[in-house]
Amino acid sequence: MDVTWTPERVDLLTQLWDLGLPAAEIGRRLGLTKNAVIGKVHRIALSPRVVTVLPEPKRNPFDFNGPSCLWPFGHPGEDDFHFCGARPLAGRPYCANHAAVAYIQPRDDKSKAA
Numbered sequence: 001m002d003v004t005w006t007p008e009r010v011d012l013l014t015q016l017w018d019l020g021l022p023a024a025e026i027g028r029r030l031g032l033t034k035n036a037v038i039g040k041v042h043r044i045a046l047s048p049r050v051v052t053v054l055p056e057p058k059r060n061p062f063d064f065n066g067p068s069c070l071w072p073f074g075h076p077g078e079d080d081f082h083f084c085g086a087r088p089l090a091g092r093p094y095c096a097n098h099a100a101v102a103y104i105q106p107r108d109d110k111s112k113a114a
Contacts, residue, residue, distance in 0.1 A: 005040060013037065017046050071098035 009030060016026045023041070024034040069084035070093040086095035094102055 010040070010044065013040060014044075014046060017041060020049075069093070069095035069098055071095070071102075 013026060013030065016029065021029075022034075023037045026032075027034045027037045030037070067088050069086040069088050071084040072081070073084065074081040084095060084098060086097075088095055089099050092099050092103075
């Protein structure tokens, strides 16, 4: 591909770059490849794009990294819904604190035995 960078094409490249268009879109508009656009941008020393820090993705409450307590806090669908996440007891879905709440020992009811 023979690319002729006329002053008009360089001006258009600069305008589109300053508008924040992606290199691939600029290439489509100029009939060039993305790499040709990026190469010219570097050669004419256009200011680099400011990379904004993206917010950390919202944690999916159902993603687990190993064993963790499944005691829920809040209601599914709410922004603050999450699980306890502490280390569970062996063979149980809950940590010691939540297992004490979840598993209630039945009382000996002597009246039913008689």
